[in-house]
Amino acid sequence: MSTTAAPQPWSPPRPVSSRRTWSLVALGAGWWQLVALGVLYVVCVRTAAGQRHENRLHDVALENRGSETGWLRTAFDLVDRLQPHHLVLGVGVVGLVGLVRGRLGAAARGVVVAGGTLAVTELLKLVLLERPALLEHGSAANSLPSGHTSAVLGLALGLLVAGPRWLRAPLALAGAAAAGAMGAFVIADGWHRVSDVLASALVGSIVLCLVHVLPTRDQRRRGALVRLSLLVPGAAAAALVVVYAGGADLTTSYLLAGAVVALTVLTAALALPREVRSRG
Structure with a gap:
């Protein structure tokens, strides 16, 4: 029987130049969004006008904290009980999913995306970024990006x-609902400002793009990755x-902030x- 009778989806092998082009696109998409994240930070945190807009909503959220009732209060209480070990467990589940499928590379990339999104967030929030005192009522500790959302x-x-792949649609819908709800919750309960949540969306997209700089034998779609790198900053700006x-x-x-996270x-x-x- 001829070995060429049934074409395989991975054949013929992609040339080195094609792989290099993909890596450059993924790297460019990540760096472009990093620039967008920097602009977001400067406009919202490093200017008096930005802080004034931020504090207007944040003050309202703090005044209303604890006034929720019914299922919304239950949801807030559930979020309030989340601990770091829950994240560790979640990252472990991500890796286990890839390993059970026999996809070591996918397991490793999934773990890097899950853990890296929060790690980059905490590095930015606690080490690299600060919130200067530009208004009369004083400064607050930097809260950008949002750790819970990330x-x-x-x-x-x-x-x-x-x-x-056959589970991507339900996973995407469930993930969008959960991440979007978390982004909305932390703003509504006064934990974070709007820009904090939008910054988390950008961080997640950046980490995902940079992880895809690594080589893979899967069929890559440069246009879809570019679309991601344009839609997330564009939605955040809007x-x-x-x-x-x-x-x-x-x-x-x-x-709106939750919707941007869900869109991501x-x-x-x-x-x-x-x-x-x-093969085989």
Whole structure:
């Protein structure tokens, strides 16, 4: 029987130049979003006008803290009980999903995305970035990006990377709902400002793009990755215009920020490479 009778999805091998082009696109997508993250930080945190817009909504959220009832209060209480060991368990589940499938590379990339999203967030928030005192009522500790949002977003993206292609749609929908809800919750309960959550969306997208700089035998889609790198910063910028320049209320603001986080998960699912099966 001829070995060429049934073409395989991985054949013919991609040339080195094609792999190099993919890596450059992934690297460029990550760096471009890093620039967008820097602009977000400078505009919202390093200017008096930005801090004034930030504090307007944050003060309202702090005044309303604890006033939620019913299922919303239950959800806030659940979020409040999340601990670091829950994240460690979640990252372990991401790796286990890839290993059970026999996809060591996917398991490793999923773990890097899940853990790396939070690690980069904490590095930025606690070490590299600061919130200067530009207004009369004083300064606060830097809160950009949001650690809780990045934790859930990272796990959602990690599961997409490590999980099988046939599960991507339900995983993307569930991950978008969970990460988007977390982003909305931390703003509504006064834990974070809008820009903190938008920054988390950018961090998750950046880590995902940079992880895909690594070589893989899967069928990669440069256009989808570029679309991810454009949509997430664009959505974040649009949300800022509506929330701060447009003077949106607290409910509109946290719903918009949560929607940007959810969009990050959904767009990332479409940007992932198509897996190919091994020979034999």
